[in-house]
Every structure is written in structure tokens, then in C-alpha cells.
Amino acid sequence: MVRINIQTEIACLMGLLILLLHPAQAQQIPKEHLEVYVQADTLRADISIDSLFSKRAIDAIESGMTTSIAIQFRLLTDRGDPLYGRSIIKRLEHDIWEGQYRLIKQLPRPDTLYATRFEDIQTACSELQGLALAPLPLPDIPITFQARIDVNPISPEQQQRTRRWLKVLKKGSLLEFFFSLEKPTPSNWIDLLIFRPNALPHLLQETRP
Amino acid sequence: MRAIPLRWRIISALIGLALGTTLALSMLARYFLDLSLQTSVNVEMGSALTGALSLAKENYDTKKRQLQDIGNTLSTAPHMRAALNHKDLEALHTMFSNTGITDLKLHLKTLHDINIDLTSGPVVSKTQNDELQLALMMPDSQHALIAQLPLDALIDVENAVHTYKHIEMEEDDLRLAFLLAFLAAAAGVVVLASLVGIRIGFSITRPLHALIKGTREMARDNLEYRIPKGRDDEIGLLIESFNQMAQDLVENRRKRLEAEQIAAWREIARRLAHEIKNPLTPIQLTVQQMRDKYDGDDPAYQQLVADCTEIVTEEVENLKLLVQEFANFARMPSLSLTPGDLNTSVHDVVRLYPDVKVRLDLQDTLPLIELDTEQMRRVLINLIENGIDASGKKGQITISTHTSDDTTTLSVIDTGPGVPIEDRARIFQPYVSTKESGMGLGLAVVRSIIEDHGGHISVTNAPTGGAQFDIQIPIPEHAVQQLEEQP
Numbered sequence: 001m002v003r004i005n006i007q008t009e010i011a012c013l014m015g016l017l018i019l020l021l022h023p024a025q026a027q028q029i030p031k032e033h034l035e036v037y038v039q040a041d042t043l044r045a046d047i048s049i050d051s052l053f054s055k056r057a058i059d060a061i062e063s064g065m066t067t068s069i070a071i072q073f074r075l076l077t078d079r080g081d082p083l084y085g086r087s088i089i090k091r092l093e094h095d096i097w098e099g100q101y102r103l104i105k106q107l108p109r110p111d112t113l114y115a116t117r118f119e120d121i122q123t124a125c126s127e128l129q130g131l132a133l134a135p136l137p138l139p140d141i142p143i144t145f146q147a148r149i150d151v152n153p154i155s156p157e158q159q160q161r162t163r164r165w166l167k168v169l170k171k172g173s174l175l176e177f178f179f180s181l182e183k184p185t186p187s188n189w190i191d192l193l194i195f196r197p198n199a200l201p202h203l204l205q206e207t208r209p
Numbered sequence: 210m211r212a213i214p215l216r217w218r219i220i221s222a223l224i225g226l227a228l229g230t231t232l233a234l235s236m237l238a239r240y241f242l243d244l245s246l247q248t249s250v251n252v253e254m255g256s257a258l259t260g261a262l263s264l265a266k267e268n269y270d271t272k273k274r275q276l277q278d279i280g281n282t283l284s285t286a287p288h289m290r291a292a293l294n295h296k297d298l299e300a301l302h303t304m305f306s307n308t309g310i311t312d313l314k315l316h317l318k319t320l321h322d323i324n325i326d327l328t329s330g331p332v333v334s335k336t337q338n339d340e341l342q343l344a345l346m347m348p349d350s351q352h353a354l355i356a357q358l359p360l361d362a363l364i365d366v367e368n369a370v371h372t373y374k375h376i377e378m379e380e381d382d383l384r385l386a387f388l389l390a391f392l393a394a395a396a397g398v399v400v401l402a403s404l405v406g407i408r409i410g411f412s413i414t415r416p417l418h419a420l421i422k423g424t425r426e427m428a429r430d431n432l433e434y435r436i437p438k439g440r441d442d443e444i445g446l447l448i449e450s451f452n453q454m455a456q457d458l459v460e461n462r463r464k465r466l467e468a469e470q471i472a473a474w475r476e477i478a479r480r481l482a483h484e485i486k487n488p489l490t491p492i493q494l495t496v497q498q499m500r501d502k503y504d505g506d507d508p509a510y511q512q513l514v515a516d517c518t519e520i521v522t523e524e525v526e527n528l529k530l531l532v533q534e535f536a537n538f539a540r541m542p543s544l545s546l547t548p549g550d551l552n553t554s555v556h557d558v559v560r561l562y563p564d565v566k567v568r569l570d571l572q573d574t575l576p577l578i579e580l581d582t583e584q585m586r587r588v589l590i591n592l593i594e595n596g597i598d599a600s601g602k603k604g605q606i607t608i609s610t611h612t613s614d615d616t617t618t619l620s621v622i623d624t625g626p627g628v629p630i631e632d633r634a635r636i637f638q639p640y641v642s643t644k645e646s647g648m649g650l651g652l653a654v655v656r657s658i659i660e661d662h663g664g665h666i667s668v669t670n671a672p673t674g675g676a677q678f679d680i681q682i683p684i685p686e687h688a689v690q691q692l693e694e695q696p
Contacts, residue, residue: 056378059374060371060374060378063259063262063367063370063371063374064367064370064371065371065374065375095335096262096266096367097266097269097335097360097363098335153374153378154375154378158371158372158375159375161368161371161372161375162372162375162376162379165372165376166376166383
């Protein structure tokens with residue numbers, strides 16, 4: 001018979017307690033529009049994400065908090081093996097004094113969009129047109145198109161400021177064992193679409209702006 | 210239904226106590242935690258910070274407007290143009306101060322160093338170092354006047370708002386983390402309490418189990434069983450009392466057996482004395498009559514009869530002495546105890562042996578003890594006679610007395626060969642003797658008398674090799690008190 005010592009039992013109980021108190025949140029990416037197609041020798045997608053920014057995120061951005069936006073896509077085979085991946089990493093800065101938004105794209109090429117209206121920023125982040133997903137050819141098997149989105153209005157600098165403010169959150173403290181400012185942990189991958197490459201529509205390159 | 214063992218009741222009581230306390234403290238901690246977080250994160254605080262940020266923004270716009278106006282004025286006012294012409298930064302600083310804007314840092318830079326188009330007039334902008342900056346082209350068209358105003362206070366307001374919002378976002382997780390941290394610490398306390406409970410439970414019940422085992426052994430007539438003490442607290446005292454009780458039982462049993470044995474021997478002695486004594490006198494008289502009535506003239510036969518008569522008479526006398534000894538042992542008189550001095554008894558008896566070498570080592574003053582003087586004389590005579598028999602004519606008898614605590618001890622030591630260890634246990638039994646002569650009743654009588662005095666006699670070998678008889682007689686309580694009061 002397997003004997004479990006008391007430390008293991010306590011650790012299991014604590015773990016169970018934490019799990020019970022931290023129910024897994026249902027991940028969902030609200031999307032207005034999704035279209036995957038073949039153009040020339042590339043698999044592309046048009047995606048329109050609805051409500052990319054939560055109310056809390058918008059509130060944080062409006063108050064001038066620098067926000068990181070990570071949108072990641074990947075293609076998986078029917079056996080779950082990754083085929084291709086694509087990441088869009090952006091940093092949104094809001095200069096509340098000058099009333100200016102700066103959307104700084106770091107990947108794949110550094111680029112900055114300046115705007116004075118948040119709606120323009122929302123559109124730039126939510127409307128992804130002609131997003132190159134993978135070069136062709138792809139195996140003619142069911143392919144799962146997945147995405148995950150992480151919007152984090154807490155910059156590392158802000159974490160430091162908050163840590164200084166909350167003096168109990170020193171590194172290595174007991175509280176640190178249960179709580180961390182280093183957030184967010186990456187959200188879960190969400191299935192957007194399952195398709196066969198041969199069944200996708202083909203668009204002529206010149207027909208798209 | 211079988212009752213829950215005491216051990217587990219103690220352990221569960223301690224765990225229950227720890228759990229109950231922890232739960233109560235958890236609720237209290239939760240209440241204070243909520244209170245604490247509500248004190249710092251609430252609607253009023255949020256509104257106040259948002260308002261402060263709005264005011265800071267207005268302040269920023271005002272400063273920016275002021276700098277722009279100053280820039281425009283510098284570009285057109287003649288006295289300012291003169292100051293610019295002479296690059297008189299001190300005069301320019303004074304002019305800025307007069308407008309109500311302090312903390313300005315002024316310096317000159319070449320147009321090449323600043324990446325701002327100043328051809329259409331002064332430009333006010335916010336730098337990456339969180340400063341409000343006025344850039345103005347100098348009259349020489351080669352340099353620019355840079356006036357920088359730090360925005361630290363405004364940035365602090367912005368950071369405070371951001372931190373507040375961050376904490377507000379983390380409030381639920383933070384509250385949960387505090388609670389979990391408290392529960393973890395409380396769990397540690399509960400575990401510790403459990404371990405302490407187990408230890409206490411076992412430390413109490415283990416000796417109780419030993420006591421239970423001890424009583425069971427005693428019930429099985431195993432009076433030699435003893436419980437290891439191992440501790441100095443009340444439970445240790447209980448174990449000690451138990452062991453003492455077992456020891457007392459052993460001693461009482463021994464005394465009872467010995468008393469029964471002596472009583473049996475006395476009965477035998479009484480019957481023997483009775484049965485032997487009665488025919489002795491007729492035997493003696495008959496033999497003497499046979500001698501006296503012979504009227505023949507055979508001198509040889511007459512001599513034979515006379516010799517036989519003498520032998521029979523002598524043996525009958527010996528038998529009478531023996532019978533008398535039996536009778537004495539069988540009819541031990543009851544003690545008549547009066548306060549007496551043991552040293553006096555010793556001196557009285559020693560006087561009876563002027564030819565024997567007796568050394569006295571007596572304590573100067575002995576407390577009076579309850580004595581039957583006659584019987585004690587009998588004891589001393591027996592022991593001295595015993596010593597003489599063992600030591601021979603050239604031997605020495607040493608008699609000593611002393612007191613310790615509540616006992617008076619009298620020792621009689623001879624210079625004989627001592628008593629072998631195997632004989633020491635039975636030497637006080639009746640009809641046991643290591644001597645060729647004697648009935649072995651002397652030491653039995655001695656022990657009987659001493660035990661009737663409430664005392665105890667034992668035999669060992671003295672360091673010199675002879676036998677040492679130690680008699681211990683208790684000192685009465687009032688005499689002990691008198692001894693203690695003496696300086």
C-alpha cells in the first residue's frame with residue numbers, strides 16, 4: 001500500500017483549495033468576422049475581433065497605463081502537432097498630457113501608429129486583414145486554427161511601482177507564494193476554425209487592396 | 210460501544226481547539242482584511258484620484274499655454290530680444306520668474322542638436338524625460354533657447370492613479386492571497402498543534418498503560434514487576450508510589466510467611482517439649498532405682514550399672530535442657546515496651562562477659578526508643594554468644610550504635626569467618642545452624658524479638674571478614690522531632 005506522508009497530504013489539500021478558489025475561466029475570443037483563404041502561395045486570414053479591450057482595460061488605458069497586446073495564432077494538425085505560428089506583439093502608450101495614443105508594433109517589423117482617438121487604436125488592433133498565417137502548400141488534412149489574446153495593462157514598471165506601494169509584496173514573502181504581480185499568465189488557446197486547405201477559397205492578389 | 214481511548218481524546222481535543230481558534234481567527238482576519246482593503250480601495254478614493262488627475266491635466270495645459278505665451282512674447286518684446294541677443298540667461302531667467310513660472314532650466318543648444326522646426330515660431334512640447342519644453346530660435350538663427358519645466362508632481366499624480374487602478378484590478382486576487390496566506394499559516398499552527406497533541410497524548414497515556422500492565426502483573430501475583438520511572442513529574446511520582454506499593458506488598462508477604470513459619474515451628478516445639486518432657490523424669494528415676502536397688506556383690510556389674518546410670522542421667526539432663534529450650538521458643542513472652550536507652554542495655558550485657566574481648570563504639574547519646582529491656586538483653590546475649598562461637602577465645606566482638614534520620618542502628622561484629630552469602634537468607638530461620646552444636650533457635654529468637662520491636666535485622670560480612678549483624682529499630686516520632694530541634 002502506498003503511504004502518503006503528512007506533508008504531501010497538506011500540500012495536496014492546499015493545492016485543492018487553491019484550485020477550488022481559482023476556477024478556470026472559460027476562454028472565449030469574441031469575433032465579428034473570420035475568413036481564411038488562400039492568396040498566391042500564402043494562407044491568409046481576415047479577422048475582426050469584437051471587444052478586444054475589456055472595460056477595465058479601456059479604463060486603464062484611458063488613465064494612461066501602458067498596455068501590452070499579444071495576439072497569437074497557430075495552425076495545428078488533426079493530431080495536435082503545431083504547423084505554423086504567428087504572433088502580433090504591440091505596446092499601446094497613452095500620453096494623457098498631450099492626448100495622444102501610440103501603438104507600437106514590435107513584430108514582425110517595428111512600426112508606430114499615432115492617434116488621438118481611442119477608436120482608431122481599437123480598429124487598428126481588432127481589424128486584422130490579410131494576416132499571413134502560413135506558406136503553401138499545406139497537407140490536405142483537417143487543420144485547426146487557434147488563437148489566444150492577452151491584453152495586459154500592467155507594465156513591468158507599473159509592477160515595480162505597485163510592489164513598492166504594497167510593501168508586503170516583497171520578493172520571497174509568504175504572500176508571493178499565493179499571489180504574483182507578474183501577470184497575466186498566457187491565456188488558453190481557443191479554436192477559431194477547423195478547415196481543410198483544399199476547401200479554402202482562393203483570392204487573386206490584385207483583387208485585394 | 211467501546212469508549213474512545215484517552216490518548217485520542219486528548220489529541221482530538223487539542224486539534225479541535227486549534228481548528229476552532231484558527232477558524233475564528235480566519236473570520237476575524239477576513240473581516241479586518243476587507244476593512245483594510247476597503248479603506249484604501251473604494252469609490253471615494255478612486256474619484257479623488259481621478260479628480261486629481263483632471264486637475265493635473267488642467268495644470269499641465271495651463272503651464273503649456275503659459276510657456277507658449279512667454280515664447281511668443283520673447284520673440285517680439287524689445288527688451289527680451291535684447292536679452293536674447295546678449296545670450297543673457299540670467300536676465301532671461303528673471304523674466305521667466307516674473308511670469309510666475311519657477312523651476313525652469315534654461316540653456317542654449319545649436320539648432321542642429323534639436324530636431325525641432327522653429328522657423329514658424331516658438332514650439333512647446335513634452336519631452337521623453339517628462340518635462341515641458343519651450344524651444345525658441347535665437348536671433349543668430351544658429352542657436353535655440355531651451356526652457357525646460359519638470360513635471361514631476363504631475364507625473365506622480367499619474368503614477369498614483371495607475372497604481373491605484375492596478376491594485377483595484379488585483380483587489381480580489383490580493384484579498385484571496387491574503388486569506389490563503391493566513392490559512393497556510395493557520396494550517397501550520399494546526400499541524401503543530403496536532404503534533405504537540407500527539408506528543409502530549411502519548412506522554413500521558415504511555416505511563417498509564419505501563420501502570421495498567423503493572424496492576425495486571427500484580428493481579429497475576431507477579432509482585433516482582435516494577436514500572437520504569439523515567440520522569441520526575443506527577444506521573445513519575447505515581448509510578449514511584451506504585452513501585453513502592455509493590456515493594457511493600459513483597460515485604461508484607463515475606464513477613465507474613467515468616468510469621469506463619471515461626472508459628473508453625475513454635476507449635477512443633479511446644480508439642481515436642483510436651484511429648485519429650487513427660488517421660489524423662491520416669492526414665493531418670495527408673496535408672497537411678499536400678500542402680501540403687503542392686504545388692505549383688507559383683508563389683509564389675511555394679512560399676513557397669515553405675516556408669517550406665519550416670520550416662521542415662523546425663524543424657525536425660527541434656528534432653529531436659531533441650532526441652533526447656535524448645536519450651537522457651539514456643540512460649541515467647543509478649544513484649545513490654547518502655548522508653549529505654551540501647552547503650553545501657555549494651556553495657557549491662559557486656560558486663561556479663563568479663564573474659565571476652567569486647568570493643569564498644571557507641572554513640573554518646575542515643576534517643577530513647579521503645580524497648581523491652583529483658584528481651585533486648587536476650588538479643589544481645591544471643592549475638593555475643595554467636596560471635597564468641599564464631600571468633601574463638603582470641604577473637605574480638607565489636608558493638609557499635611548510631612542514629613540516622615529516624616532509626617537507631619546497633620551492630621555486632623565478630624572476627625570469625627563470616628557468613629556465606631548462600632546462608633544469609635536462611636540463617637534467621639528456626640533449626641538452621643552453621644554450628645556443630647545448638648538447635649539453631651538463637652537467631653530465630655533474635656529476629657522474632659527485633660521484629661516485635663518494629664525493627665529489622667540483617668547480616669553481612671564486615672570489611673574485616675567477620676559476620677556483621679545490623680539491627681535497626683525505629684525511633685519514635687517525638688524523639689525524631691527532638692533530634693531535629695537540637696542544634
